[in-house]
Amino acid sequence: MKPILLTGASGALGRMLVPALAAQGHALRLTDIAPFPDELPANAIFEAADLNDGVTVSRLAEGVSHILHFGGVSTDQPFEAIFGPNLRGLYHIYEAARREGARVAFASSNHSIGFHLRETKLDADCAFRPDSFYGLSKAYGELMGRLYWDKHGVENINYRIGSCWPEPLNRRSLATWLSYPDMARLVQATITAPRFGHAVIWACSANPTSYWGADHRDRIGWQPQDTAEKWRDKVGHITTNNPAIEHHQGGPYCAPGYSRAAPPTADAFDLP
Numbered sequence: 368m369k370p371i372l373l374t375g376a377s378g379a380l381g382r383m384l385v386p387a388l389a390a391q392g393h394a395l396r397l398t399d400i401a402p403f404p405d406e407l408p409a410n411a412i413f414e415a416a417d418l419n420d421g422v423t424v425s426r427l428a429e430g431v432s433h434i435l436h437f438g439g440v441s442t443d444q445p446f447e448a449i450f451g452p453n454l455r456g457l458y459h460i461y462e463a464a465r466r467e468g469a470r471v472a473f474a475s476s477n478h479s480i481g482f483h484l485r486e487t488k489l490d491a492d493c494a495f496r497p498d499s500f501y502g503l504s505k506a507y508g509e510l511m512g513r514l515y516w517d518k519h520g521v522e523n524i525n526y527r528i529g530s531c532w533p534e535p536l537n538r539r540s541l542a543t544w545l546s547y548p549d550m551a552r553l554v555q556a557t558i559t560a561p562r563f564g565h566a567v568i569w570a571c572s573a574n575p576t577s578y579w580g581a582d583h584r585d586r587i588g589w590q591p592q593d594t595a596e597k598w599r600d601k602v603g604h605i606t607t608n609n610p611a612i613e614h615h616q617g618g619p620y621c622a623p624g625y626s627r628a629a630p631p632t633a634d635a636f637d638l639p
């Protein structure tokens with residue numbers, strides 16, 4: 368069995384995935400720009416790396432079957448902070464995958480489509496409407512996957528992750544929440560699926576108020592098993608007074624620097 372490369376191993380999702388993947392017997396190569404803070408499982412090695420460094424990324428990817436790409440900037444930041452890790456870094460990941468014949472699982476985000484209004488139920492082939500430079504980098508990542516599948520046959524799956532936290536924290540996350548166990552099962556289904564081409568998945572749990580509909584989950588046989596609904600009484604009243612946040616799917620990522628006159632005035636040009 369070939370090893371699996373996990374980038375972003377020292378982040379919250381990486382640290383949750385490492386023991387889950389190790390317990391399934393995978394040999395793991397872990398990397399992150401930050402040190403790995405937990406005890407390393409016996410079948411894992413860790414090497415710190417900057418995604419800007421294509422030589423190191425390609426060495427780390429030698430002989431792997433899958434690249435689980437959870438690395439890069441994971442919150443909204445100025446363009447210059449996003450550019451290196453999330454744009455150039457992604458190119459290094461895809462070039463490595465092409466050379467190795469590896470599959471890529473990309474931790475994309477709901478912020479690639481965050482300016483859709485909350486009442487619009489979206490299918491995975493909806494238009495990108497990034498809500499931040501971070502969201503724009505995730506849309507770019509998904510399109511990078513489209514290019515490498517069409518041109519080189521590199522299989523890739525793009526998880527449009529909602530809010531992957533231990534539990535929902537506000538009304539919006541009753542729609543967007545993804546439990547840690549559902550995330551871990553999604554990655555495991557990706558690794559074991561026979562073939563999926565270029566796929567896009569709404570990565571949220573089975574939440575009745577989800578904004579999201581059809582996607583490519585049948586290609587990997589994944590179904591979420593958890594639901595945010597049991598936290599409704601605890602967090603369902605938690606909202607803000609900011610219409611740019613409350614009207615859009617991307618929530619708080621829509622607000623910084625928002626300078627349109629009256630959010631979200633839906634004129635003809637705002638239709639999806």
Ligand code: 15L
Binds near residue numbers: 442528
């Ligand atoms: C994301 O993409 C972020 O990485 C995460 O920190 C959350 O803010 C999440 O989106 C969300 O939309 O709740």
